[in-house]
Structure formats: C-alpha cells, structure tokens
Amino acid sequence: xxxxxxxxxxxxxxxxxxxxxxxxxxxxxxxxxxxxxxxxxxxxxxxxxxxxxxxxxxxxxxxxxxxxxxxxxxxxxxxxxxxxxxxxxxxxxxxxxxxxxxxxxxxxxxxxxxxxxxxxxxxxxxxxxxxxxxxxxxxxxxxxxxxxxxxxxxxxxxxxxxxxxxxxxxxxxxxxxxxxxxxxxxxxxxxxxxxxxxxxxxxxxxxxxxxxxxxxxxxxxxxxxxxxxxxxxxxxxxxxxxxxxxxxxxxxxxxxxxxxxxxxxxxxxxxxxxxxxxxxxxxxxxxxxxxxxxxxxxxxxxxxxxxxxxxxxxxxxxxxxxxxxxxxxxxxxxxxxxxxxxxxxxxxxxxxxxxxxxxxxxxxxxxxxxxxxxxxxxxxxxxx
Numbered sequence: 236x237x238x239x240x241x242x243x244x245x246x247x248x249x250x251x252x253x254x255x256x257x258x259x260x261x262x263x264x265x266x267x268x269x270x271x272x273x274x275x276x277x278x279x280x281x282x283x284x285x286x287x288x289x290x291x292x293x294x295x296x297x298x299x300x301x302x303x304x305x306x307x308x309x310x311x312x313x314x315x316x317x318x319x320x321x322x323x324x325x326x327x328x329x330x331x332x333x334x335x336x337x338x339x340x341x342x343x344x345x346x347x348x349x350x351x352x353x354x355x356x357x358x359x360x361x362x363x364x365x366x367x368x369x370x371x372x373x374x375x376x377x378x379x380x381x382x383x384x385x386x387x388x389x390x391x392x393x394x395x396x397x398x399x400x401x402x403x404x405x406x407x408x409x410x411x412x413x414x415x416x417x418x419x420x421x422x423x424x425x426x427x428x429x430x431x432x433x434x435x436x437x438x439x440x441x442x443x444x445x446x447x448x449x450x451x452x453x454x455x456x457x458x459x460x461x462x463x464x465x466x467x468x469x470x471x472x473x474x475x476x477x478x479x480x481x482x483x484x485x486x487x488x489x490x491x492x493x494x495x496x497x498x499x500x501x502x503x504x505x506x507x508x509x510x511x512x513x514x515x516x517x518x519x520x521x522x523x524x525x526x527x528x529x530x531x532x533x534x535x536x537x538x539x540x541x542x543x544x545x546x547x548x549x550x551x552x553x554x555x556x557x558x559x560x561x562x563x564x565x566x567x568x569x570x571x572x573x574x575x576x577x578x579x580x581x582x583x584x585x586x587x588x589x590x591x592x593x594x595x596x597x598x599x600x601x602x603x604x605x606x607x608x609x610x611x612x613x614x615x616x617x618x619x
Contacts, residue, residue, distance in 0.1 A: 236261045239527060240295060242285040242315055243306020244271040246571060246590075247503040250511065250519025251304065252277070260302075260527065265294065286310045288317040295319075304526040305500050309336055309373070312500040324477070325525035327499060331474050335497055338372045339408045345494055348473060350466045352494050353410040361391055366412035369394040371402035378584065380444045382412055415488030417495075418452065419502070420460075421510070422467050422481045423521050423531045429464055431521065431534040433510055437484070440549075440609055442583035447547040448608050449506075450601065451513040453539055459492060470497065479525045505571065505590060509545040512568065512592060514538050542595040543568065546608050549583040554616055556580050556588050561614045565604070566594040580616070588616065 237260055241252055244266030252273055255262045263279040267286075274280045285291050291314050295303060303323040305312040315323075316332040327335075334340045345352045353368075361367045363385055370380040379401025381394040391409070398407035417439070422432040434455040437446040467481055482502055484495040501507060507518040515538060521531040548559065556574050569592040580586040595601035607613040 237301040237527070238263065238298065239302040239304060240265065240298070240300045241273070241304045241306060242266075242291065242311045243308065244268060244273040244277075244280065245307060245503070246272045247307035247501065247505055247507075248273060249276075250505070250507040251306070251501060251523045254517070254520040254523050255304070255527070258527075258529075263298065263300070265291070285314050288314040291315075292318045302527045304523055307501045307503045309498060309500060312336075312498070323526070324528050325479050327474075327477055331476065332499070334474065335499060336373060337404075337406075338370065338496060339406070340372075341497060342408070342410070344473065345466075345470070348466075348469045350469065350494060351492060353413050355408060355410050357409070358388070358391060361386060361409050362388055364411065367391075367409055368412040369398045369407060369409050371398045372406045372408055373402055373404060379407070382443075413486050413488070413493050415486040415492075417446070418455070418485050418487055418492075419449075419506075420463050420467070420483045420485060421502070421506075421518070422464070422483075423479070424467075424471055424476060424481055425478045425525075425531050425533075427468070427471060429467065430531055431516060432460075432464065433514065433516070433518075434460065435506070435509065438605075438609055440611060441551045442549065445549070445584040446504075447549050447583070448544065448605065449509060449546075450542070450544045450605060451510065451539075456490070459487065459490065463492070466494065477525065478531070480522050504547055505545065505592075508569070508592065509543060513540060513543045515540040541568075542598065542601040544591075544593045544595070544601065544605055544608065546591045546593065548573075548580075548588040548591065548614075548616075550580045550586060550588070550616075551582060553582045553586065554580055556616050557618050558616070559589065559614050560617060562612060563607070565613070566596075568592045568594045 239260045241264045264273045264277045265281050265283040267284040303319045305315040319326040320328045342352045366384045368382050379398040399405050417437045419435045422429045434452040436452045438448045483497045485492045501522045510518040524531050571590040573587040580588045
C-alpha cells in the first residue's frame with residue numbers, strides 16, 4: 236500500500252483527506268495544532284510544524300513516503316515545494332512557487348504576458364492618486380492591507396511600514412485600487428489544457444479584505460470566461476506548471492477584469508465543498524489526484540446541481556457567541572461550528588464562529604438569501 240503525507244490538519248483539507256483514505260492509500264497528516272479536525276480524525280497524525288521545511292523533509296525521509304500532498308495554505312504548498320520538487324508528482328519548483336505567491340513578482344510576470352492586473356506604482360506616483368492599495372507581498376486574509384484615497388506621503392509611509400511588518404519577507408507593494416465584483420476562477424490543468432473550471436462570486440461582509448460569503452456563478456459572461464481561460468493557459472505555458480489546480484482571484488467591472496492573485500493550493504473554508512454541493516463535481520478528488528499520480532476528473536462545464544451559498548460567520552468589532560438565531564427559515568445543508576457557546580469571537584480576520592452551507596430552491600431565493608447575508612440581516616449571535 237502506497238504511503239501518502241498530507242501537510243495540513245485544517246477543516247478545509249477534509250475533502251482531500253476523505254478522497255485519499257478511500258483510495259487504498261496509507262494516509263498520514265502533519266500539523267502543529269493537535270486541536271484541528273484532521274489531527275483528531277486521522278489515525279496517523281503526527282504533531283509537526285510543516286512551515287519548517289527542514290523538519291518536513293526529515294519526516295518524509297524517515298517514513299519513506301511515496302507521495303506528498305500540500306493542503307489548503309500557502310505555507311503548506313511552499314514547504315512541500317521545497318521538499319518535493321523533482322521527487323513527488325504534482326508539485327511545482329521552488330522558483331515557480333515563489334513567483335506565483337509573491338504579489339510583486341506575479342504582477343510583473345502577468346503584465347509581461349499582457350494579462351490585466353492592477354498597476355504597480357511607486358511612492359511618487361502614488362501621492363495624490365484617487366486611490367491606492369498597500370499590501371504585503373505574501374500575506375493572507377487581508378492582514379496588513381490598507382486602502383488610501385488621495386494619499387499624502389506620511390500616510391503612505393505609515394501604511395507601507397505596517398504592510399511590511401505583516402510580510403514574512405518584509406516586503407510590500409503599492410498599486411492602483413480597482414473596484415468591482417470579486418470572483419474566483421478555479422481551473423484544473425491537465426496536459427496543458429483546462430479539463431474543468433468554475434467561477435465563484437465572492438463577497439466580504441465584515442472585513443473588506445476577507446471573503447466570507449460566496450456562491451457558484453452560473454451566469455458569468457462566456458467571452459470573459461474564455462479570456463480568463465486564455466490568461467490561465469498563458470501562465471501555465473510561461474511557468475511550465477505541472478498538472479493540478481490553478482486558483483485565481485479577480486475583480487470584474489463590466490467587460491473588464493483584473494487578476495489579483497493566483498495560487499496552486501486548494502482554497503480554504505471548505506471551498507471544495509461549495510463546488511461539490513453546487514455542481515456535483517469532485518473538487519477535492521481532482522485537487523488531490525495529480526499528487527498521487529492520478530488523472531483529474533474532466534467536465535465540459537459547471538453543471539447546476541443545487542443553489543448553495545457558503546458563509547463564514549464572523550464579526551466586525553468582536554462579540555460573544557451564544558448561538559445562531561435565524562431571522563427567517565433557512566435550508567441549512569451543512570454547518571461546521573468554529574466556536575463554542577460563550578466564546579468571544581475576535582474581529583475578522585482573527586475570529587470565526589461557524590461555517591454555513593445554505594440551499595435555495597430558486598435563483599430568486601438564492602439572491603434574496605445572499606442579500607440578507609451581505610446586509611447582516613439573516614441571523615444574530617444573541618439569545619432568542
């Protein structure tokens with residue numbers, strides 16, 4: 236029996252883990268937090284901080300793993316890249332991983348390929364611009380990000396310093412601030428082709444830089460989708476990417492869009508389950524397949540199975556959780572508790588109370604539920 240190591244213990248990796256254990260594989264998981272779901276579920280959990288690539292490499296050698304699977308964090312993919320390049324299937328080189336995950340390097344590459352991305356600007360160019368955004372080159376969940384309107388040098392310097400402080404490499408970028416609707420494009424690449432892809436609408440209700448509400452978009456304009464596919468394949472060819480998932484966030488305004496970032500790891504907060512419940516496509520399985528030498532599941536288009544909304548319950552200012560009181564009847568298909576009654580939920584992105592998957596019987600009902608969530612009118616944390 237082949238032995239496989241999954242470098243993640245978070246709830247987001249559960250769909251990956253489930254597929255691996257049902258495919259006659261000896262599955263092990265590592266992570267530094269023994270209270271996370273897969274650490275409790277797996278019979279072969281080992282407490283190990285996978286962000287330390289040298290420790291991960293030593294463990295891989297010790298146990299003679301046949302396959303190595305990155306989880307749902309950038310850190311996991313980066314460490315797996317350092318350990319697994321050239322040895323394990325499905326993993327990009329260290330240099331390719333660096334270019335993709337570094338916002339500055341990615342924007343430079345995309346611009347050279349003629350792909351639309353927000354324009355990078357320097358200090359002098361940024362002064363007095365209508366709006367700019369300052370962000371670490373390698374952070375997540377909006378940490379260290381600031382939007383400045385008609386910035387002066389002092390404000391810009393302060394925001395840049397704070398962004399650098401949130402970066403592992405101490406680096407940040409300044410770029411034009413583009414507005415529009417946020418989406419993600421998940422594309423599965425095999426043999427230089429896209430064999431399956433999905434568009435998801437994404438929104439931020441409590442923190443402008445942290446997605447907490449989303450649904451599969453079945454009406455995304457076909458011309459824009461074709462352009463997105465061409466851009467994705469341009470990056471695949473230029474970087475010589477191995478087969479696997481290519482997950483991209485973008486902002487769309489009318490018939491234009493700007494790529495914000497691209498990753499090769501599985502998105503978090505059970506994004507895979509949103510796709511699976513909405514379309515029936517085995518997202519977690521197709522993500523994991525290339526890492527164990529298997530083929531991804533092909534699909535010609537996203538097929539509507541059910542209208543599902545994924546929502547992470549968070550807080551703007553922080554508050555105490557007693558329970559979830561819904562203000563109207565809902566069809567709750569799946570719920571993952573992320574806090575217990577009486578816990579204080581820290582302000583987003585540092586605290587989360589629960590993860591909901593809500594079903595709607597029609598497009599109109601889905602739009603109404605979605606609007607309720609965006610307006611903060613669907614539920615409260617208080618006592619009945």
